[in-house]
Amino acid sequence: MPLASGPPSSFRRLRDAPSFPRVNPDAPALAATLARIVGARHVLTRASSLLVYRSDGLPGLERQPALAVFPGSREELVAVMRALAEAEAPFVARGAGTGLSGGALADGVTLLGLHRLKRIIAVDAEARTATVEPGVVNASLSRAVAPHGLHYAPDPSSQTACTIGGNIAENAGGPHCLKYGVTLNHVVRATVVLPDGTLTTLDRGDEGGYDLLGAFVGSEGCFGVVVDVTVRLTRDPERVITLLADFTSVRAAADATSRIVAAGILPAALELMDQATIEAVESSIYAAGYPRDAAAVLLIEVDGAAAGLEDDARAVEAECRGAGAREVRIAHDAAERARLWQGRKKAFGAMGRVAPHLAVQDAVVPRTRLADLLDEIRRIGERHGVRVCNVFHAGDGNLHPNIPYDANDPDASRRVHGAMREIMTRCIAEGGTITGEHGVGLDKLPYMDALFTADTLDAMCTLRDVFDPSRRANPGKVVPVRACREWHAAPAARALAREAVAR
Amino acid sequence: MTAPGGPTHTPAGTAELAALVRDASARRARLRIRGAGTWMDAGHPVRDAEPLSLEAFRGVDAHTPGDLTISVGAATTLAELDEVTRAHRQWCPLLPWGDDTGTVGATVATATDGPCAAALGRPRDLVLGVEAVDGRARTLVAGGRVVKNVAGFDLTRALTGSWGTLAVLTRLHLRLRALPPGEESWVLHADDAGVERLRAALDAFARGPLAPMAIVRLGAASAGALGFDGSARALVRVGGNAAFVAESRSRLAACGDARPADPAIWNAVRARLAPEDRARRWDWNALSLRIRERFDPARLLNPGLLGDAA
Numbered sequence: 001m002p003l004a005s006g007p008p009s010s011f012r013r014l015r016d017a018p019s020f021p022r023v024n025p026d027a028p029a030l031a032a033t034l035a036r037i038v039g040a041r042h043v044l045t046r047a048s049s050l051l052v053y054r055s056d057g058l059p060g061l062e063r064q065p066a067l068a069v070f071p072g073s074r075e076e077l078v079a080v081m082r083a084l085a086e087a088e089a090p091f092v093a094r095g096a097g098t099g100l101s102g103g104a105l106a107d108g109v110t111l112l113g114l115h116r117l118k119r120i121i122a123v124d125a126e127a128r129t130a131t132v133e134p135g136v137v138n139a140s141l142s143r144a145v146a147p148h149g150l151h152y153a154p155d156p157s158s159q160t161a162c163t164i165g166g167n168i169a170e171n172a173g174g175p176h177c178l179k180y181g182v183t184l185n186h187v188v189r190a191t192v193v194l195p196d197g198t199l200t201t202l203d204r205g206d207e208g209g210y211d212l213l214g215a216f217v218g219s220e221g222c223f224g225v226v227v228d229v230t231v232r233l234t235r236d237p238e239r240v241i242t243l244l245a246d247f248t249s250v251r252a253a254a255d256a257t258s259r260i261v262a263a264g265i266l267p268a269a270l271e272l273m274d275q276a277t278i279e280a281v282e283s284s285i286y287a288a289g290y291p292r293d294a295a296a297v298l299l300i301e302v303d304g305a306a307a308g309l310e311d312d313a314r315a316v317e318a319e320c321r322g323a324g325a326r327e328v329r330i331a332h333d334a335a336e337r338a339r340l341w342q343g344r345k346k347a348f349g350a351m352g353r354v355a356p357h358l359a360v361q362d363a364v365v366p367r368t369r370l371a372d373l374l375d376e377i378r379r380i381g382e383r384h385g386v387r388v389c390n391v392f393h394a395g396d397g398n399l400h401p402n403i404p405y406d407a408n409d410p411d412a413s414r415r416v417h418g419a420m421r422e423i424m425t426r427c428i429a430e431g432g433t434i435t436g437e438h439g440v441g442l443d444k445l446p447y448m449d450a451l452f453t454a455d456t457l458d459a460m461c462t463l464r465d466v467f468d469p470s471r472r473a474n475p476g477k478v479v480p481v482r483a484c485r486e487w488h489a490a491p492a493a494r495a496l497a498r499e500a501v502a503r
Numbered sequence: 504m505t506a507p508g509g510p511t512h513t514p515a516g517t518a519e520l521a522a523l524v525r526d527a528s529a530r531r532a533r534l535r536i537r538g539a540g541t542w543m544d545a546g547h548p549v550r551d552a553e554p555l556s557l558e559a560f561r562g563v564d565a566h567t568p569g570d571l572t573i574s575v576g577a578a579t580t581l582a583e584l585d586e587v588t589r590a591h592r593q594w595c596p597l598l599p600w601g602d603d604t605g606t607v608g609a610t611v612a613t614a615t616d617g618p619c620a621a622a623l624g625r626p627r628d629l630v631l632g633v634e635a636v637d638g639r640a641r642t643l644v645a646g647g648r649v650v651k652n653v654a655g656f657d658l659t660r661a662l663t664g665s666w667g668t669l670a671v672l673t674r675l676h677l678r679l680r681a682l683p684p685g686e687e688s689w690v691l692h693a694d695d696a697g698v699e700r701l702r703a704a705l706d707a708f709a710r711g712p713l714a715p716m717a718i719v720r721l722g723a724a725s726a727g728a729l730g731f732d733g734s735a736r737a738l739v740r741v742g743g744n745a746a747f748v749a750e751s752r753s754r755l756a757a758c759g760d761a762r763p764a765d766p767a768i769w770n771a772v773r774a775r776l777a778p779e780d781r782a783r784r785w786d787w788n789a790l791s792l793r794i795r796e797r798f799d800p801a802r803l804l805n806p807g808l809l810g811d812a813a
Contacts, residue, residue, distance in 0.1 A: 170653065171653045171657075173651060177651070181628065182651065182653075184660075185628055198789075200788070200789070200790065202790075204627060205614070205664055205781075205786075206614075206625075206781070207781060207784070207786070208781035208782065208783070208784045208785045208786055209781075209785060209786035209788075209791060210661065210664065210665055210669075210790075210791050210794055211614070211627060211660045211661065211663060211664050211665075212790055212791070212794070214627060214657060214660030214661070214663070215656065215657055215660050215661045215794075217657070217660075218653050218656075218657055219656055219657070222656070235710075235712070237712070238712035258569050261569065261571060261681075262568070262569055263681075264592065264681030264682070264683075264684060265681075266680070266681070304712065304714070305712035305713045305714070305743075305747060305750070306712065307712075307713065307746050307747050307749070307750030307751075308743055308744040308745070308746035308747030308748075308750070310746075311744050311745070311746055312744065364649040364650070364651050364652060365649065366567060366570040366572065366648055366649060367569060367570050367571070367650075368567055368569040368570050393651075396650050396651045397570075397649055397650065397651070398651050431647065431648050431649070432647075432649055433647055433649050433651075433652045433654045434654050435652075435653050435654050436649070436651035436652060436653065437651060437653060438653075439653055440653075440654060440655060444654070448654070448655065451654055451655075452644070452654075452655060453642070453643075453644055455641040455642050455643060456641075456642075456643050456644050456645060456655075456658070457655070458641060459637060459641055459643050459645075459658055459798070460655050460656040460658060462639075462797045462798060463656045463657075463658060463661055463794075463797075464656060465797060466790060466793045466794045466797055467790070478655060478656065479655060479656065
């Protein structure tokens with residue numbers, strides 16, 4: 001199979017690369033074209049009806065789309081993508097809008113809503129796979145395959161609302177990813193429609209090929225749109241043991257985490273909640289029975305074969321006590337286990353009681369740095385006069401320092417953002433990263449330069465150009481525009497580039 | 504040292520390597536990447552390329568046992584990686600086809616998995632980050648030492664398994680696992696009359712809750728290659744705590760004639776039962792062509808290795 005011959009493609013070097021194309025060239029005409037494909041009632045153009053799409057799950061960021069289109073079938077989706085390509089129109093794909101990085105916001109461009117594409121196309125219980133459309137809700141997939149004794153393992157806290165398509169865009173995680181891995185580890189194959197309208201199938205290259213699916217998963221809607229995806233299903237564990245360990249210091253809880261991991265035990269989940277989070281949860285309708293006077297609790301789950309599992313649970317308990325746990329409680333039945341988990345999964349919601357807005361953060365540090373870093377986060381919070389609630393995946397070192405505040409109070413906003421910046425800078429200095437599962441979106445763009453070298457950011461632009469040389473898919477997200485040194489111009493972009501230079 | 508294609512380049516670090524790639528590009532020369540030299544003929548022959556040795560990128564850069572992560576140079580051998588991690592009762596279960604004289608860089612560059620991959624993870628699952636110099640002489644630092652990371656587009660996934668045709672891998676960050684506290688290997692025998700029953704019983708075992716580390720089914724040829732007679736039908740490797748291993752042992756005994764096997768048998772499996780290299784049937788679809796063109800426009804890295812006409 002000879003490679004297409006010819007000279008290497010030429011690159012245009014522009015000192016000030018133009019920004020991503022941002023404005024729909026002709027919104028009313030485009031809306032009419034799209035309405036012919038999906039029906040007029042599935043295209044929104046009035047500002048008032050678009051209001052609900054101005055934000056996602058992250059409070060504080062708002063962008064107004066020019067129009068929204070909601071295809072109802074695979075054929076309609078492909079036709080919409082081809083119409084957008086024809087019109088050279090930028091677009092932003094969106095699932096349930098539960099993302100926490102502003103990634104699904106459309107700034108004056110077309111919003112492509114995928115929630116109507118919610119068919120479970122096939123379930124193969126023998127091979128343990130399911131093929132689904134992108135709008136299928138994460139928890140409904142698990143519910144649908146439950147009769148086979150199977151489930152879909154990635155379990156973000158928003159799983160009752162978020163979609164598989166969104167999970168793929170973000171490479172979503174969840175508490176049980178400690179043992180079972182993130183979304184990428186559960187995706188076998190995907191049919192995607194590229195921004196130029198081409199339909200193609202991506203896989204991990206296991207049969208001889210580049211890992212194009214690996215590059216696509218987590219690309220935050222910048223590489224194309226999933227038409228259908230085949231995911232791996234996981235056998236329900238034979239047995240599950242859930243423990244709640246309570247500590248009089250956050251440091252002791254973090255130490256227990258390290259001790260459990262060092263002992264060679266791989267829990268299914270290992271979650272830490274600090275006092276501020278416990279207080280918020282216990283004061284809410286999601287009260288889970290966490291001890292209010294604890295400085296921190298660990299929610300630990302071990303699962304798998306019944307044989308040997310109690311030994312693992314006993315070892316976990318011993319490590320917790322060794323680290324200074326006051327009490328270690330074991331959930332007696334499924335109901336108690338569900339209650340303990342509900343408190344954890346609804347913790348973000350519970351913080352809504354504390355203040356009208358919530359700054360959500362998502363950083364990862366090497367596990368052994370957790371205890372020191374949590375001390376540091378507390379000091380940073382004190383210095384800025386803000387209350388940090390920590391609720392996070394301790395086993396992965398994946399922090400979620402959240403700050404409830406009132407965004408209408410400019411002074412409070414300033415202090416919150418100052419504290420967040422300092423926390424993130426500190427995490428990067430510890431060899432960590434700025435997002436473990438929420439994605440970069442718009443929210444984390446300012447940190448990308450601190451985390452990556454100019455060469456690396458430029459190479460990320462190159463990777464995007466493999467899938468979307470026109471850069472119309474989710475413009476302006478993930479990698480700062482100025483980081484793309486070389487503007488590899490497609491016809492549409494080249495025209496824009498010429499205009500930008502002329503101006 | 505002189506080799507076909509001219510003297511071997513041995514850059515001492517990434518800056519020298521980037522300069523070498525820039526220089527090669529200017530001279531219209533091509534480079535053949537070499538770690539330990541264990542898979543040089545894996546795919547298609549690479550002709551008219553200057554040998555590029557990565558021997559300077561060898562050794563462990565950082566290992567924090569409590570983090571269950573390690574950073575190593577690409578030319579570090581699998582044996583060295585295993586020795587360092589085992590000292591802390593940990594391992595990086597790459598266990599690829601071949602043997603431990605191969606390098607970590609080659610294992611990741613070719614995404615070569617092995618008999619335990621389904622249970623313990625493939626190279627694509629175990630690589631947390633890479634450092635590399637691409638065909639445009641850019642030095643890439645992607646991913647990192649943390650176990651969860653979705654910052655930016657995933658260069659680590661794009662480069663893992665790209666056979667050195669997009670970039671030269673210089674350093675890898677890997678996920679480690681704790682060694683199981685107990686481990687046993689079993690070979691299951693059956694005569695011709697009992698084969699079907701054994702197969703069904705093993706299928707049920709594999710689907711059950713006692714997830715084994717590996718199950719390798721043996722035909723007459725593969726059994727012979729491992730030194731077993733024709734009645735050996737499968738090899739099973741189990742690992743876990745004492746109660747788990749004991750339960751696995753009794754279930755396997757119920758499957759049929761289970762006899763204990765020397766754990767060293769897995770080295771023989773890796774060395775003697777390797778499947779055909781995937782490099783021979785590379786899928787050059789439109790996106791594959793484009794990714795190759797954008798990261799290595801002059802096709803100066805490992806030209807022709809994957810059947811791309813040099």
